[in-house]
Amino acid sequence: MSEEPSNVAATRGPVRIVGAGLLGASIGLGLSALGVPVTLADASPTARALARDVGAGAIEHAEDAAPTLIVVAVPPDVTAEIVAAELRAHPGAVVTDVASVKSVILAEVAHLAARDSLDLGRYVGSHPMAGRERSGAGAASADLFVGRPWVITLREGVDPRALLAVRNLATDLGGVPLQMSPAEHDDAVALVSHLPQLMASLTAGRLVEAPETALGLAGQGLRDVTRVAASDPRLWSAILTGNAAAVSTHLRGVRDDLDGLLGALDRAAVDGPLALGAIAGMAGVISAGNDGVARIPGKHGGRRKRYTEVTVLVPDEPGELGRLFTEIGEIGVNIEDFQMEHATRQRVGMAIVSVIPASAQTLETSLEERGWRVVAQ
Ligand SMILES: NC(=O)C1=CN([C@@H]2O[C@H](COP(=O)(O)OP(=O)(O)OC[C@H]3O[C@@H](n4cnc5c(N)ncnc54)[C@H](O)[C@@H]3O)[C@@H](O)[C@H]2O)C=CC1
């Protein structure tokens, strides 16, 4: 890759990143790839060095040119004090943060700005809706934000140039900027990010004492609902504390649903499957889930596309998956998405091929004619 600065970025550096972990290093990588000069600061010298080594920017030095934009990417519980310190230390710079909660941080930054006579207009809080269940620069990626919403919080008194600088940052990294109030943001993420994290953690927590034999039966469903359970407990405690009221409202809703479901299950356990209201109670939960999942937009913000999944058994041998892909190509069907599931202790895998509904029947028939075993849906 060329070392020469390119002109494709709207962001004019230098950009100073404080907190060179997953988010900070991903932003540094993306900006560096566009030729924008980036300096990295972090309380941890190891984190700084790792971010530099992965290519996210240069470690800060006293003689660095003054930054035009500062991105604070530290845990939410220390974000406000760092934002205030950066506003104080760099009077010409726009300051943004990427923390997962917004209202408490704005309230604290506003308090510190009033106390210390800082220019609050240069601060714009933001939140890229992209991340991973792993922390640190080692897990960073320049592509993390591509196609993902990047919330920019609106409030009165913001310098329009600051708003533009944060918007440019989001679009330079491939994100889709969205403006909303801090309260609107916090309510939304309580439902679409914080509640799912807790449901994943609660489900995975039930596995701690599970027998190995039970775990050996785990399939893709368990993996799908528990992926984010691997997230950092310290980071998430700070996120949840910063949005406690909104999260507890949604958890209480879940508790009400659980009470209804438990009532139905208890009736079925005592009086059998035909107990009054038992089946309806269970079906209600599952069908509400059907309705909810149908409302989740596609990954890139558009309407969720409806594909049909064709499941094919693939021998667990070198080259077999490649042969399947080649033959699907020969049949003339486009693979829209793909997933592989492995049956524990079996020498066969299940290739789940997503195709447009109109191609599914042709694909199934043609694969069977060619000797593949297609699993009936
Ligand atoms: N992890 C995720 O998927 C996402 C996280 N966020 C937000 O981004 C922010 C950063 O999260 P991650 O990058 O995941 O965490 P991380 O743990 O990977 O990185 C945080 C970095 O901040 C540094 N740090 C901590 N306190 C500091 C201080 N006082 N001064 C300077 N550096 C300090 C740490 O040494 C660490 O390198 C958080 O506010 C989080 O809510 C936003 C979107 C997604």
Ligand SMILES: O=C(O)C(=O)Cc1ccc(O)cc1
């Ligand atoms: O890994 C995922 O699917 C996430 O949703 C990551 C994530 C974690 C925290 C955020 O504030 C935003 C996104």
